[in-house]
Amino acid sequence: MWTFLKNYFSFSKGERNGLIILTMIIMILIAVWILLPITFKKEITNFDDFENQVNTFLASSKKTNSNFLPQAEKEMYLINPNTATEEDWENLGLKKFQSKIILNYINKGGKFFKKEDLKKIHSITEEQYNKIEPYIFIPEKAKPNYEPVSQKTLFEFDPNCTSEDDFKKLGLSEKQITVISNFLSKGGKFRNKDDFKKMYCIPPNQFEELESFIFIEPIPEKISSRFDPNLKIDINSADSAEFMKIKGISPYLAKNIIKYREALGGFESIIQLKEIKSMKPDTYNIIEAQLLTSPKIRKLNLNNATFAEIVKHPYIDYETTITILKYKKIMTKIQSINELTENKIISDSIYQKIKIYISTQ
Incomplete structure (x- = not known):
């Protein structure tokens, strides 16, 4: 056994020298591995200061920029x-x-x-x-403040005496009509088309549509401020100038009286003036004593009149017009106005108001 071990672990001279050199190299490498970290210490970079400086700069930059941007x-x-x-x-x-x-x-x-x-x-x-x-953003399909063309009828009109209903037929909105009415009630006058154009409630495109239909009657010269309290005016024949000779009747009111007279066919009584929208109770009380009526009534022949002619009368509404025309179509001809009440075509109250204005001959 001893001989076996001796033969196995015995080295030649060359092998011993090689073993010694290898051992020395290993010892040197171990010494270097141990001593190197001690000799050359690794320097750790601290970025905290740099990060703080960056944050400070950014905060300062934001503050500076906000000072240059207006709040608005x-x-x-x-x-x-x-x-x-x-x-x-x-x-x-x-x-x-x-x-x-x-x-x-x-x-x-x-x-x-x-x-x-x-x-x-x-x-x-x-x-x-x-x-x-x-x-500024305005929707392309913004709704205009007046009615579309398909819902209005264009005709000649004088803005100084046009009624609210006629303004609506022309396509004006309630707000526009109110503005115009306020302007006229405060003594305002439209002397030409440009005056109507200046109304801020009328947009340019709407004025262009209406311009060719605007007809403004020349306003008479201002009458003397001295009125004759004994003057009597026939409301069935007087013109604007004559009406304005009475204290309390403005050009606007005079035009409305004449317009209502034409629509009725004439005044049966002075009291009918109270039916005019622009006639204030106080004004009526002032002018009543200087007014009179003459028997000048223009009658409406129901057998010949068209739908538009009948419904235009202030006392005959749409439903009554339809009923009268249906009755006339059935009977071919209306023989007497009394038929309308006898056959219950119209009520007694309506009949009493319109009987003087209608006929069958």
Whole structure:
């Protein structure tokens, strides 16, 4: 056994030298591995200071930029000028009084159909308009403030004496009619077409449609302020100038009296003047004593009159007109106006009002 081990672990001279060298190399490598970290310490970079400096710079940059951005610009957003509130306008940089002027314009029937319409507001400067123009949005299909062409009838009219119903037939809205009525009731007059065009409630495109149908009767020269309290006027034959000789009758009221007289076919009684919308009770009490009536009644022949002629009469409404025409169609001809009540075609109350204005001959 000993001999076996001795033979197995015995080395030649060359092998011993190689083993010694290998052992020395291994010991050197171990020493280097142990001593190298001690000799050359790894330097750890600390980025905390750098990160703090970056954060400080960014915060300073944001603060600087916010100082250069006006507050109004940061709050700007798209608005529809037809529905915008006072706060919306002020957010765009307009003054409080400017926003109130715009809202007052809208409330009185005005409307913006395109951005450039804002320039009509005299309190807005060119510089302000250029600043807010990118933030103005008007829907393309904005509904106009008057009726579509298919729902209106165009005819000649004098805006100084046109009734509310006729204005509606021309396509004007309730707001527009109210504005015009207020203007006339306060003594305003339309002397030419341009005066009607100046009404802020009438948009340019609507005026262009109506312009060729506007006929304004020349307003008579102003009559002396001295009225004759003993003067008597026949309301069935007087013209505008004669009516205005009576204290309390303005040109507007005179035109309305004549227009109502034509629609009726003549006045049976002075009391019928109270039926005119522009006739105020106080005015009637003042002028009543100077008015009289003559028997000048124009009768409406029911057998020859058309639907439009009958329904136009102030005392005959749509339903009554239809009933009369149906009865005439059945009977071929109406022999007497008494038939209308005897056959219950119209009520007694309507008959009493219209009997003087209708005939069958």
